[in-house]
């Protein structure tokens with residue numbers, strides 16, 4: 401099954417290619433470098449944290465812990 405994906409190479413060339421849905425990389429038409437498949441722009445717009453699941457998770461956990469602490473037990477003041 402062929403699907404349309406955006407591919408981006410290390411030199412910043414972005415191109416749409418109709419490829420098999422399992423294909424993750426292709427060869428850049430402009431410079432010949434291996435281009436990686438990009439996440440759909442639509443998905444990025446819906447979820448701004450999609451590319452940083454670990455960072456978002458740590459941020460959430462840290463703030464949950466801080467929320468349970470009495471303020472006087474926080475020597476850093478933040």
Ligand SMILES: [Zn+2]
Nearest residue numbers: 409413428431
């Ligand atoms: Zn290129």
